[in-house]
Amino acid sequence: MAEDLFIGLMSGTSLDGVDGVLADFTGGHIAVKAHATAHFPVALRAELLALNLPHGDDELHRAALAGNGLARIYASVVQQLLADTGLPPSAVRAIGAHGQTVRHRPGEFDETGYTLQINNPAALAEWTGIDVVADFRSRDVAAGGQGAPLVPAFHRALFGHPDHAVAVLNIGGIANLSLLPATRAARQTVLGFDCGPGNALMDHWCQSHIGEPFDRGGQWGASGEVLPELLARLIGSPYFGKAPPKSTGRDLFNPAWLATHLGAASDAAPVDVQATLAELTASTCAADVLRHGNESKELIVCGGGALNDHLMARLRALLPGLEVVCSSERGLPPQQVEAAAFAWLARAAIRREQGNLASVTGARGGRVLGGIYPA
Incomplete structure (x- = not known):
């Protein structure tokens, strides 16, 4: 052949x-x-x-x-x-x-x-x-x-499981979620949508404050403290409450958007803002999994965010009922999937x-x- x-x-x-x-x-x-x-x-x-x-x-x-x-x-x-x-x-x-x-x-x-x-x-x-x-x-x-997103059909072909539902989370600059029913299930409707920011805001903040293109392993963010009031303002963005189908990008989640929400936190320690941005990504993605994919038995994470140990730890903490794994454990390294x-x-x-x-x-x-x- x-x-x-x-x-x-x-x-x-x-x-x-x-x-x-x-x-x-x-x-x-x-x-x-x-x-x-x-x-x-x-x-x-x-x-x-x-x-x-x-x-x-x-x-x-x-x-x-x-x-x-x-x-x-x-x-x-x-x-x-x-x-x-x-x-x-x-x-x-x-x-x-x-x-x-x-x-x-x-x-x-x-x-x-x-x-x-x-x-x-x-x-x-x-x-x-x-x-x-x-x-x-x-x-x-x-x-x-x-x-967008266009990857869920491919995710189904690559990661679909015959006997149980699977969620696939791609964390690039923007995070997108694919919800895959068991391939042998009678109901075969695949869902997918953009959750919101993935790495884009964290990368911007890192570049601006420590001169690095990204937070390697999430170590910088992990050393900070989440700012609850800032996190609440960020999560209050109307996009997070929209029902799918929905997609987004830097048109919305960009440095200007972040600046308008910083408020009193503009005087906060930069490391605490980084911790808050990491929590924004983890918490909004986890909330979408719980809201739309609660039949899933595992969450397969790909994209650059899968290499952020702090982000992966927060996803596991927020989704204790799911097995959260990097895509490399399911056959393809995270930076090759897209x-x-x-x-x-x-x-x-x-x-x-x-x-x-x-x-x-x-x-x-x-x-x-x-x-x-x-x-």
């Missing part, structure tokens, strides 16, 4: 760089054959952060050049994956390239709204010699959906299979997601 190989590329809300995987779907199984990463140059990361906010001059020009810069990094990750496996470009059926989300406003303004991922998939196809699938979210938005999901979505697009789940996004039905750019 010929190998069924796809590459997935993901640069998430954390803006820490690109994760890429070369995945083999031969026989319907999912196996990652190689993983490569690349960090963003400081100037590109700063530009992508700036483009997240609706201000600045010549945004169209700057976004186009940022797309070129991102595509170059994507191409370098693809070349590394090919070099590590000794494969020629012709061995890979397609690349799934998510792009970098800079605006996400589904359903707003004109009842359709939009979602915008900076990318240059045409250049990526040109530079790699491999077909590229990109712009996965727009079709779901056009069909009345949130365009990239593998976009390899899977690229395969679905090439096969003209639906990539979304209407029960998750609220779209009018299943849709083939992504535009295809032939090499």
Whole structure:
């Protein structure tokens, strides 16, 4: 049987760089054959952060050049994956390239709204010699959906258990939850939505106050004290009370949002604010699991947040009835899961299979997601 190989590329809300995987779907199984990463140059990361906010001059020009810069990094990750496996470009059926989300406003303004991922998939196809699938979210938005999260269908394929319900929590810059019924259950409705901030606010606070891009292992946050009044103000944001389907991003949960809620805590010790931001992520995610996924027997955590020992400890404390595990204990390291999901979505697009789940996004039905750019 010929190998069924796809590459997935993901640069998430954390803006820490690109994760890429070369995945083999031969026989319907999912196996990652190689993983490569690349960090963003400081100037590109700063530009992508700036483009997240609706201000600045010549945004169209700057976004186009940022797309070129991102595509170059994507191409370098693809070349590394090919070099590590000794494969020629012709061995890979397609690349799934998510792009970098800079605006996400589904359903707003004109009842359709939009979602915008900076990318240059045409250049990526040109530079790699491999077909590229990109712009996965727009079709779901056009069909009345949130365009996010798109990973629950992949989570079901990868982590679904025949005999019990499973919850999967991806903690990137934003945290999103997938609720998977037992695969042998009569009721097969998968739910999923964005819980709220994951690492984005913690990373910002870390960078601003200790000069580190993130809180390694959560050690800094673990050494502080949670500020109850600040936590209550943050949790009081209307987003947390909204019923799914719902999705969010840096459009809402950004440094300006945090600044408006700090109030008297602006004079607090920075380490205590960090502890509070960690508790915000842990408590809102745990509350969503309890509210919507109380049939689940285990919570599988992936994304960069799975490497935050303090965050994992708080999830275990808040969810004593569940087995809380890192995704590496269920077959795939946490920083490979989302990239593998976009390899899977690229395969679905090439096969003209639906990539979304209407029960998750609220779209009018299943849709083939992504535009295809032939090499």
